[in-house]
Amino acid sequence: MQTFFFDLDNTLYPHSAGVTEALEEKMNAYVAQVTKLSIPDATQLRQGYYITYGTTLRGLQIHHRVDTEAYLKTVHDISIETLITPNIALCQTLQTWLGQSAVFTNSPREHAERVLSRLGFTGDALPIIDIRSIDFHPKPHLHAYQQALQVMNASANNAVLFEDSLANLETAKSMGMRTVFIQSPLAKITIPRYVDVVYTDIVAAITEQCS
Numbered sequence: 001m002q003t004f005f006f007d008l009d010n011t012l013y014p015h016s017a018g019v020t021e022a023l024e025e026k027m028n029a030y031v032a033q034v035t036k037l038s039i040p041d042a043t044q045l046r047q048g049y050y051i052t053y054g055t056t057l058r059g060l061q062i063h064h065r066v067d068t069e070a071y072l073k074t075v076h077d078i079s080i081e082t083l084i085t086p087n088i089a090l091c092q093t094l095q096t097w098l099g100q101s102a103v104f105t106n107s108p109r110e111h112a113e114r115v116l117s118r119l120g121f122t123g124d125a126l127p128i129i130d131i132r133s134i135d136f137h138p139k140p141h142l143h144a145y146q147q148a149l150q151v152m153n154a155s156a157n158n159a160v161l162f163e164d165s166l167a168n169l170e171t172a173k174s175m176g177m178r179t180v181f182i183q184s185p186l187a188k189i190t191i192p193r194y195v196d197v198v199y200t201d202i203v204a205a206i207t208e209q210c211s
């Protein structure tokens with residue numbers, strides 16, 4: 001039996017929702033406050049942390065004294081209900097596969113729960129492997145994937161990752177997972193070899209790739 005891992009942000013809802021921009025604005029302000037840098041300098045530092053460590057938080061944990069829980073609470077205080085629209089087709093399509101699916105995200109559980117609830121999922125329909133579950137060692141680092149597979153009692157060879165981040169798909173492929181790239185419709189890039197299939201629509205991806 002296959003196990004399906006779904007990234008949350010910009011995978012289960014479109015990048016065009018603007019959640020990333022809202023989160024990044026909060027993160028830039030937080031980094032500026034912690035480092036006493038200007039917003040432009042803090043933004044540059046944060047982008048470097050994201051590229052190097054997988055999340056801004058990991059960079060802050062390594063290089064600064066930061067209250068992890070306060071950070072998570074502050075930066076995720078955004079208007080999910082305004083930005084994301086419910087997606088009943090997604091909920092219905094995933095219904096068949098709920099028993100073998102999980103959300104696998106670098107975000108905290110409470111953000112994932114808000115997003116899933118807004119999309120139309122009820123209660124704890126989907127297990128959530130969040131940033132705390134992976135000990136704050138985010139995707140694309142191997143540890144995150146090992147933890148996720150362990151939580152779902154799955155083997156990489158029978159697992160599929162649906163993701164909008166190429167870096168995160170590269171690690172998945174190196175472990176033997178099948179990789180489904182959920183691409184922003186506006187992005188024009190060369191698709192790397194570690195991507196098995198590409199979709200712009202998550203519902204179409206689930207319909208064709210889950211079996």
Ligand SMILES: [Mg+2]
Binds near residue numbers: 009010163165
């Ligand atoms: Mg994502």
